[in-house]
Amino acid sequence: MVVSTKRALEGAHASAHAMRQINPDVVAAYPITPQTAIVQTYSQYVADGEVDTEFIAVESEHAAMSACIGAAAAGGRVMTATAANGLALMWEELYIAASMRMPIVMSCVNRALSAPLNIHCDHSDSMGARDAGWIHIFSETGQEAYDNTIQAVRIAEHPDLLLPVMVMQDGFITGHAVELVEVADDASVQRFIGSYSPAHSLLDIDHPTTFGAWDLYDYYFEHKRQQTDALSKAMKVILEVGQEFGREFGRPYGAFEPYAMDDAEIAVIVLSSTAGTCRTVIRELRQKGLKVGLLKLRVFRPFPAAELAEALKGVKAVAVLDRSISFGSMQGSGPVFLELCAALYAAGSKTKAINYIYGLGGRDVLPVDVERVIHELKQVADSGEVTSLVSYLGLRE
């Protein structure tokens, strides 16, 4: 029986709380705003003997991810957390973690990348790592950050996958905001995640293993094929774990969360905290009779392409809100938009799609901004014409 209690927690503390209940073997981390709240809370748990984790305050994020990979290769359950330039500094090791199939779970508290120097939220950090082979799960609230962190362990360690998972939440907006979070009892979390014993690990003296060795044109390609196959299988696992989590803890999860989509003629797609703003606006516009819905995307890697195309059947026009730019892409659009366009094209969909870049470097996105999106989207749906493919919200021009 799950015994839940409600706590007032910052998003970062919700993640740290989940980590405490997961009680990983090793945590290696380097501080960076706005992630620091996670590892510093965790180091207090370590100091107070509330967890059995070996915690090491390493000298950089590159060292953090390297130590995590070493610990995971040695067979440990391993976690860390980072943001922005810290994630960028890990870049080399992100690929190593995924390619060596290390089921590391990492919190990424989304923050803008320098330059210029900025500590506030956008998604340019994790989006820059979108092709590194990690599973990317986004959280709207502290509750979701907590729930996703727990699920991430099960997803990462699934024997069909053995893939690292990044759990995102919006820097400051979610990470530093206090919300009511329902936390389960420690035993239920432990029961849900189960124990971890990898089939292959270092220091297994009877079965010596080599990781990351020389692999040229003879087998490298096959290994990459296996890796992409594993990510293709991940969606099934993510959905199963999301359903099982729902049965246990009362909050089921899918790849995305539809809101007011049943008879929607136009729809908005967005990640993380801005979904809350969109939902509020959509609720009001629904009362005025506008057939508008929301798809809050939760899983970005693997991208739920066919599922989204299916969910958008019957929708005349969709607006994708991106909190980062894929520089040099089609009209400088955002990564979610590009993925969605590909998904719609592959499904033979006639739905029109437009893109809005918003919130870079922590710029606020207000209900009036979302109203503008929906207003322009309605014009696209009515006319069947896209006059502006990529627009900016709340920008001084």
Added chain:
Amino acid sequence: MTGCQPKGPEQERGAGIERTGSTTAIRRYLRPRAIPTPFCAGCGHGILMGAILRAVDGLGLDFSQMLFVSGIGCAGWIPSPHFDTDTLHVTHGRPVAFATGAKLFNPALKVVVIGGDGDIASIGGNHLIHAARRNINLTVICANNQIYGMTGGQVTPTTPLGARTLTTPYGNAEPAFDLARLVVAAGASYVARYSVWHIRPLIRSIQKALQNPGFSFVEALSTCPTQYGRRNDNPSPLGMLQAFKESCITLERSRTMSQEELAGKTLIGEFVGG
């Protein structure tokens, strides 16, 4: 290079450190718009900022021919955006590498790196030892407050054994780097360590560093009352400065002292190139 000349009559500059105690003398090197600084009240970095400008003023250097490179951290704010000349504010850990590039392209520039202990010696430690090994003509001033101040007070590789930090609430279990000796071993041609309490020798050592034609390193022991002092029973800025007065021993004096007498003391002075 587009740095601005400090304002004020030329003859007022270049009069050595003895007459550069006034605040007006160094104000001319600061961008009025950038003042007040973002430092907490009582932060040692403000004292170091003054020391650097007094050293520059005393030498009569052409400020417009100077480039200040800094990374991320409270110490990184000492030159940027405050100094009214060229400043390059770069990523955490990399200012020495950026400075190396700038110096290679324009050797006529006087290139000064100012950064925290985290920036220069933790995440950026590799660049520090390699620049010292090459003995490239840079001046690196490390504001060592023994903590990651900006991110809220986590343990660094320079935090003393046993000190309490946010990530070591019951005391640090790892020994600290002796930065001055590390850089000596790496091959620098001028290395000094003073604290922001020892203001005159600190200014003089910065002047020597600026004049040394090779790699110069000044470890400036600084104070962070907010993140370090508070956690280590010394929350007052003045108390932290007085602690330097008591714990720092000059190299000369140390030669007359026994190992027992030196326990817990910090050696200050010029380690190489004095």
